[in-house]
Amino acid sequence: MKDYKNKDITVHWLPELCTHPGTCLRLLPEVFSLGSRPWINVDGSTPEKIMRAIDECPSGALRYSLPEGSSVDPNEACGVGNLAFKKPSEEPVKIKVIKNGPLLIDGNVILIDSAGEIIKEDCKMALCSCGRSKNPPFCDGTHRHPK
Ligand code: SF4
Numbered sequence: 001m002k003d004y005k006n007k008d009i010t011v012h013w014l015p016e017l018c019t020h021p022g023t024c025l026r027l028l029p030e031v032f033s034l035g036s037r038p039w040i041n042v043d044g045s046t047p048e049k050i051m052r053a054i055d056e057c058p059s060g061a062l063r064y065s066l067p068e069g070s071s072v073d074p075n076e077a078c079g080v081g082n083l084a085f086k087k088p089s090e091e092p093v094k095i096k097v098i099k100n101g102p103l104l105i106d107g108n109v110i111l112i113d114s115a116g117e118i119i120k121e122d123c124k125m126a127l128c129s130c131g132r133s134k135n136p137p138f139c140d141g142t143h144r145h146p147k
């Protein structure tokens with residue numbers, strides 16, 4: 001996990017989970033820009049706008065947290081993109097099938113490998129359904145490339 005931070009917000013980036021649909025680039029190009037280095041500029045917008053954009057990340061590759069002393073209202077920071085976010089346990093898990101793309105998990109799940117080991121516990125995941133991901137069982141965007 002890579003962190004990008006200022007005094008008010010930390011953006012966490014898990015590149016191996018990104019499915020590359022570009023939601024973050026579209027929603028907040030002043031913060032998320034592939035043409036810039038680093039590609040995440042946490043000073044490019046307000047923490048609130050950054051948090052709302054990250055809440056929309058379908059794969060969970062982007063997350064946020066508030067550093068100690070942050071001036072952001074914690075009530076603003078309780079969206080699904082918060083690193084510590086947990087869905088209410090009584091909510092059913094939703095799985096959205098993306099045509100020619102991943103299965104998007106929306107709900108608390110425990111992902112277990114063939115040996116019975118826990119791979120990940122989370123409320124947001126994008127799972128590969130094409131069989132070509134280099135980071136199975138997670139989608140890594142490979143489905144977008146021609147075979
Ligand atoms: S999956 Fe998340 S991090 Fe990757 S491009 Fe989409 S919104 Fe951005």
Ligand code: FES
Nearest residue numbers: 128129130139143
């Ligand atoms: S569905 Fe995205 S890499 Fe397989």
